[in-house]
Amino acid sequence: MDKHISDNDNIKSKRKLDHDVMINHVIALFRDTMPFNQLLGLEFITEGEGLNAQISLHLDWQPSLTGNPMQKILHGGVTATMLDTIGGLVSIVETIKQTATEHLADLQVRLPTMGTVDMRVDYLRPGRGERFIATASIIRKGSKLVVCRMELHNEKGDHIAFGTGTYMLG
Secondary structure, three states, rough: HHHHHHHHHHHHOOOOOOHHHHHHHHHHHHHHHOHHHHOOOOEEEEEHHHHEEEEEEEOOHHHHHHHOOOOOEEEEHHHHHHHHHHHHHHHHHHHOOOHHHHHHHHHHHHHOOOEEEEEEEEEEOOOOOOOEEEEEEEEEEEEEEEEEEEEEEOOOOOEEEEEEEEEEEE
């Protein structure tokens, strides 16, 4: 058993760390190891490949996500969660994309300490729809902080909310 573990560790250490490997690793962390994201049923959608890949979050309407039962609208906490999740994920992915290959291992070590510093959400209209889509873009990236603008739309394109988030890069 010890030999098996040792062999796996050697294989992992010999595998070259590149941008695609690291981006896929981060998406998997958000998707597969964060129980709250799984509880909500968040879908992580990647369009394009490699350094051109764009990520969005999708969520199908579920009655358990109701914030106002009289109007059957999405709970504001779900809206905020989607915005925060996509903001953090895009901040990390864009940082990976802008990091030279020889420095990716250093960035990988800092991943566990990355997180949200501040976030503001503006709710523009009630969260009605069958499917919700969250996207994010970088406003400013420094060496320690990233500022993002996040948006939430429904399947019809109605703009439900936007947010501004500041994320620490470790």
